[in-house]
Amino acid sequence: MIDVPRRLRRAILLNDLSLVKRIIRNNPTYLRNPDFDDKSNTSLHLAAKHGYILIAEFLIESGHENDLLSRNNDWETPLMLAALAGKEDMGVMLxxxxxxxxxxRNKNGLDALMLSCKSGSGTLHLIPTLLNVAPQILTSSDETGNTALHHASAAGELKALRMLLQYGANPLAQNAYSWTPVHYSATPAAEAYFKTLIIEFEKKKAEDAREKKERERQRNAGVRLVTNEETIQGMQVVDDRLRARDDAAIAGLPAPGMDWSPVERRRAMTPTEGRSGWILNADGSRPRAGSGG
Incomplete structure (x- = not known):
């Protein structure tokens, strides 16, 4: 006869809610049921990873998280597994x-927002939910200083890029190696799109600032005509910074105000790369950033 822990895990994997209920009601001490052969993932971890919302809700209502929020050996929560697996509805619920x-954050310093950006999921509901619940995670960074925007860029997730910028993510944020998110662009097309987004949002900020100044002048009864100079300057500053960095990279020189990464002389490591270093192409050049998978 199959033991209770294995039967319960099998019932969850089959998405058999009635069987899960029966097993737990007959064996309440096995509710959390950590799998020591799988990073000590609990019943809720397993349900979250596969997006079985009804089972997850039953586990929670039965007291799964009453005493302690589930975290496995890698410090991952069920929410993190749902975000990484692209189970958006599950992630929103959790x-x-x-x-x-x-x-x-998990052992690598990644939170649910970073994992969601890596997986390319969550742009419809999960990312907005995470940012509304905990706005501070927009500026959080992992062990090497990479923000969610770095991870979205490296994964080539353009929808996530746009959404993060709309919520106010800093496109010029530098990680521990002084690299900004745009340097991790997965493809040349993604890099061009990213730069366009930056200019677009900087233009919007400049326009908002100009309108605010105009309202203040009107309140003080000192109205005057304002040109588009502020808007043009806002766009030009960002464009000049990006152009200087790109020109420096092409010339093989450090960009203004930026030191080279000690682990890579030509371009930045991707946020998802390990510490073993790059595998170079046959001509000795460094491959472009991967998808973050």
Whole structure:
């Protein structure tokens, strides 16, 4: 006869809610049921990873998270597994049920927002939910200083890029090696798109600032005509910074105000790369950033 822990895990994997209920009601001590052969993932980890919302809700209502929020050996929460697996509806449910776990990070310093950006999921509901529940994660960074915007860029997730910028992510944020998100662009097309987005949002900021100044002048009864100079300057500053960095990279020189990464002389490591270094092409050049998978 199959033992209770294995039977319960099998029932969850089959998405058999009635069987899960029966097993747990007859064996309440096995509710969390950590799998020591799989990073100590609990029943809720397993349900979250596969997006089985009804089972997850039953586990929670049965007291799965009452004493301690589930985290496996890699410090991952069920929310993190749902985000990484692209189970958006599951992630939204868990973020709303347990908002305190949204800023949690795994052993590599990645939170649910970074994992969602890596997987390319969540642009419809999950990313907005995470940012509304815990706005501070927009500026959070992993072990090497990479923000969610770095991870979205490296993964080539353009929808996530746009959404993060709309919420106010800093496109010029530097990681521990002084690299900005645009340097991790997965393809040349993605890089061009990213730069266009930056200019677009900087233009919007400049326009908003100009309108604010005009309202203040009108309140003070000092109205005057304003040109588009502020807008043009805002666009030009960002464009000049990006152009200087690109020109420096092409020439093989450090960009203004930026030191070279100690682990890579030509371009930045991707946020998802390990410490073993790049595998170079046959001509000795460095491959472009991967998809972050």
């Amino acid at each position: 973020a709303k049920r347990f908002p305190e776990c949204v800023p949690y």
